[in-house]
Amino acid sequence: xxxxxxxxxxxxxxxxxxxxxxxxxxxxxxxxxxxxxxxxxxxxxxxxxxxxxxxxxxxxxxxxxxxxxxxxxxxxxxxxxxxxxxxxxxxxxxxxxxxxxxxxxxxxxxxxxxxxxxxxxx
Amino acid sequence: xxxxxxxxxxxxxxxxxxxxxxxxxxxxxxxxxxxxxxxxxxxxxxxxxxxxxxxxxxxxxxxxxxxxxxxxxxxxxxxxxxxxxxxxxxxxxxxxxxxxxxxxxxxxxx
Numbered sequence: 191x192x193x194x195x196x197x198x199x200x201x202x203x204x205x206x207x208x209x210x211x212x213x214x215x216x217x218x219x220x221x222x223x224x225x226x227x228x229x230x231x232x233x234x235x236x237x238x239x240x241x242x243x244x245x246x247x248x249x250x251x252x253x254x255x256x257x258x259x260x261x262x263x264x265x266x267x268x269x270x271x272x273x274x275x276x277x278x279x280x281x282x283x284x285x286x287x288x289x290x291x292x293x294x295x296x297x298x299x300x301x302x303x304x305x306x307x308x309x310x311x312x
Numbered sequence: 313x314x315x316x317x318x319x320x321x322x323x324x325x326x327x328x329x330x331x332x333x334x335x336x337x338x339x340x341x342x343x344x345x346x347x348x349x350x351x352x353x354x355x356x357x358x359x360x361x362x363x364x365x366x367x368x369x370x371x372x373x374x375x376x377x378x379x380x381x382x383x384x385x386x387x388x389x390x391x392x393x394x395x396x397x398x399x400x401x402x403x404x405x406x407x408x409x410x411x412x413x414x415x416x417x418x419x420x421x422x
Contacts, residue, residue, distance in 0.1 A: 239411035296345030
């Protein structure tokens with residue numbers, strides 16, 4: 191059974207960089223046809239896609255966050271990571287990582303981590 | 313402002329049927345598969361419907377999905393109190409080159 195687990199600091203100061211890691215177990219992050227993504231959800235609000243990475247390192251980012259986001263992958267550790275720079279209170283959210291299979295029939299974020307709350311505050 | 317449009321809330325009595333709509337455009341729903349997620353309080357979203365109308369293993373067949381043009385719908389029949397949750401639609405957007413979501417619909421079982 192595939193499992194994803196987010197990890198990282200739960201509190202980040204304004205203007206600093208938020209860093210999270212997603213560890214994948216029960217499957218290989220290097221499997222062909224699978225992308226891996228980050229999604230966030232501010233308290234009491236809806237879901238927002240942050241970005242997606244392929245094991246080769248190819249990325250897609252939400253244009254609204256692109257200037258501040260970096261997503262990277264470490265296939266040796268079966269992990270992918272998120273860095274969001276110059277954070278403000280508006281970046282306070284539950285951050286989820288998810289698997290994103292790409293098939294001829296379409297795409298779906300099918301497996302999700304449990305999420306981790308990151309609060310931006312001094 | 314979400315790219316996909318959902319009603320903020322719906323409510324219906326137990327054992328009845330409810331539908332939740334999701335409206336988009338040609339760059340997302342009109343050209344790509346729609347997925348639906350159920351989010352229980354304090355939990356991660358769970359894939360409920362994928363590729364417009366397919367049920368993942370283990371999901372009750374009381375849930376069904378459909379799509380026509382640039383709109384999609386989620387139907388839940390035989391409503392139960394455990395169905396109270398937030399429901400989100402999602403689709404890949406070719407213009408954004410990324411995922412877009414609906415704003416979410418809160419289902420209340422009266």
